[in-house]
Amino acid sequence: MPYAAEGRLSHDPIEGGIEITEQQYRQGLNGVLAGEHVQIVGGAFFVGPLPVVEPEPEPEPTPDEIKAQRLEQNNSAYEAATGALTADYPQLEKDTWPTQDAESSAWLLDPLGASTPWIDRAAAVRGLDREEYLRRTLVKARQFVIMSAWLTGRRQGYEDAIKDGGDPVLDYQLPVEVLLELQAVQQTVMAAPTAQLREALA
Known part of the structure; x- marks a missing residue:
């Protein structure tokens, strides 16, 4: 049984990871080769680009x-x-x-x-x-x-x-x-x- 965690795929258990299907495992490998990222979103497996995190705006100077x-x-x-x-x-x-x-x-x-x-x-x-x-x-x-x-x-x-x-x-x-x-x-x-x-x- 394959496993996935944030940014990782394995056929061995991963601490903090979740079980995925063989189809998801192959999807994850293909995604990584295409420059995408393995993610666990809300406990579910997902492969896609990393979300863009908007930087915190600089505080207005006093x-x-x-x-x-x-x-x-x-x-x-x-x-x-x-x-x-x-x-x-x-x-x-x-x-x-x-x-x-x-x-x-x-x-x-x-x-x-x-x-x-x-x-x-x-x-x-x-x-x-x-x-x-x-x-x-x-x-x-x-x-x-x-x-x-x-x-x-x-x-x-x-x-x-x-x-x-x-x-x-x-x-x-x-x-x-x-x-x-x-x-x-x-x-x-x-x-x-x-x-x-x-x-x-x-």
Whole structure:
């Protein structure tokens, strides 16, 4: 006497299975070969496709969860935008930026007497005039301040809106007026006479 259980056929007793006829056994074998499944439905033998079980619907997020998701998306977009500002620089070079900034700032205050040993060496190895290197450093430092301040203010503004229940469209693309300001900084720093540079950047 053949037997059947969920997904199984046998001529030997199956724990938890039921007795079936030889005809049902052959039907079951043919069904399995055709990709169907042996099932016991209400204690009765059945061969057919597995029933499609609809997944449980995801619970609707709470207002607090929605707010948390939007805050996380805002922070992620901000990190991507700010990360792009320094993405082309290796970490070791970024670690030297405070030194470069301090030396270029000292030179801006005292072009004749400032000590700039790090920049002096880097400029010599690179094959650049010392003042050229200092001016380029000033440009990058001033531009970074402008861009990071704009991006940070943008993030904080979005955060305020989200906390107030809003759903702002996140846009961290620098606007035209900021791009023009960056260009003006470069032109001023690179073109102004050394004696007038500090005043020009005030």
